[in-house]
Amino acid sequence: MGEVYRAHDTNLGREVAIKVLPSDLADNPDALARFEREARAVAQLSHPNILAIYDFGRQGKTAYAVMELLEGETLRARLEHGALPARKAVDLAVQMAEGLAAAHEKGIVHRDLKPENVFVTHEGRAKLLDFGLAKGGVSALANSGKTLTTPPEGATGPGVVMGTVGYMSPEQVRGLPADARSDIFSFGAVLYEMLTGVRAFGRETGAESMAAILKEEPPEIAVTGSALSPALQRIVQHCLEKKPGERFQSARDIAFALQALSGSAVASGPSAAHGRGRARLWLAAVAVAAALGVATVASYRTGKKVGLHSVAEISFHQMSFRPQAIFQAAFAPDGETIVYSAALEGNVPELFTIGPGSPEPRPLGLPKTHLLSISSKGELAVLTHARFLNHRLFTGTLARVSLGGTAPREILEDVRQADWSPDGSELAIIRVANDKDRLEYPIGKVLYETAGYLSDLRVSPRGDAIALFEHPRRWDDRGSVIVVDRAGRRIVLSGDYWGEEGLAWAPTGDEVLFTASTEGSAQILYGVDLSGHRRVALASAGGLTMHDVSRSGRWLVTRDDSGGGISALVPGARAERDLSWLDNSLRPFLSQDGSILLFGDQSVAAGPNYQVCLRKTDGGPVVRLGEGDVWGLSPDGKWAIAILYTPPQLVLYPTGPGETRRLPRGDLQA
Known part of the structure; x- marks a missing residue:
């Protein structure tokens, strides 16, 4: 309700949206009350998945609210093109659940959750809109018979119906009081539609839809043609239970359940040819564990001056003892205490600290928080509401918190990485803008942009330059080590690596220490000076990742054991079958009948352009089809599509007899 205008905030120099109550409703006490309720409800909330409100007031007879300007489209507009890919739907659903959880924790129930009230930004951020029913109010059926609006506040009570037909909970249909579990039912209806492209309770009339909500179950997801994992289907069904007590009891639980699907398949494989079961595919945490590595040993280097010691002089001290994914680690200013973000399972980060003489990690009480950097003053830069992207990378809301604090102060949304200036007064960040990765230092001043991606930024000890990786x-974590100065001048120090993750400056500021590999996933620790002269600082039988260097010159590294595997439950089988090949099998695709598996090999043996591989799911021998990064299998199973990166080229490989086809390149860019 209300008209929305784009405007410019001259005080803060930003684009905003102004929502104005139309003049024909300005004198309507009911409409004005609802407008004010929405403004007050949103103003209570501060969360990256809820539309922010900056100001509210009246100018004469005109009521207005100044809001965050969003660029993208509503979920309804996106669903006009059909169901979303399962992984995209789950990603958006996690964000929606987290936004609902934040509202529910403030005692606010949305009461009108539907695709029209979910906005998806160009960056993939879900935003909950329109809390116009959030404070209650009576609703009456509109002329269409499908949309409900709110009459006067204070008229709520038994028998009052409010919400939108097709997404209301059974208790809303009955006019009973609605609590947070009502939103969970509506959430389930929206998630069902995202996954299937079909409304869960869509009927020809509003009355029929309301009857269906009360008495009928939505069609089985399998009947709609959507092949989803049983775990995901159970989550949807659990949200849509008719009785509130039988649903999820909190939106936070839904977010947790959906995140537990990370690293495993959210889409099941096709049905068997003779109906003997469903071929289901798991990535065995490939997308998480293989990319991140399973960090098992944290150690540091002792010495008088970094860069002047032989390998024989290096000694190690093991700091952690449990296998886990360690995403980022750093020394506190004392050079002894270590703070790190890690996950024992999955990819939801949490902060831990290890102190001198205490081998047991201590959680800091900051779940779903990812460490970025520690300042010279002991202040942490972190990501709250952190969402895993790839490798060791997350996106979330940049925040600052003192070591030992439990209340991060949020600064900026949609940030990926950050590092402090030497004096701890400024931050350098990496974030996406206009489909490009952007390096800013300080925040707001753009130094460099690229169409690929940037990672592992570190500000020099003098604060005059930033070292980072450019991919x-x-x-695809292949790339180069670059330095960008404060004027935006870019210098490539070292390049052409198979993979690179982990970077830090030497305390003297004359060398960059980084971990990278020239082939395979086992990284070596290198040092490169500002003239581009590279040396091997440390080689290991296992892979290493550099995390930090203390002011006294000690190194903080993790020893990584990583790999990728594929398991499948094929038609007629009673147990999963390991269909992995070598040590890094990725990107699996099953044929329609579940008999053929297409996958990519990214092991050392694959070479720099990777390999497209094929094998039967009965465990038969692997057939190499050719070079490339695999992207799909045709519906009839006769063609595999892959991309070659140098130069960019799409290739079709026959899975049986036939000739390879190179598709016209056009303006293809890898």
């Missing part, structure tokens, strides 16, 4: 292709 030509999104989430």
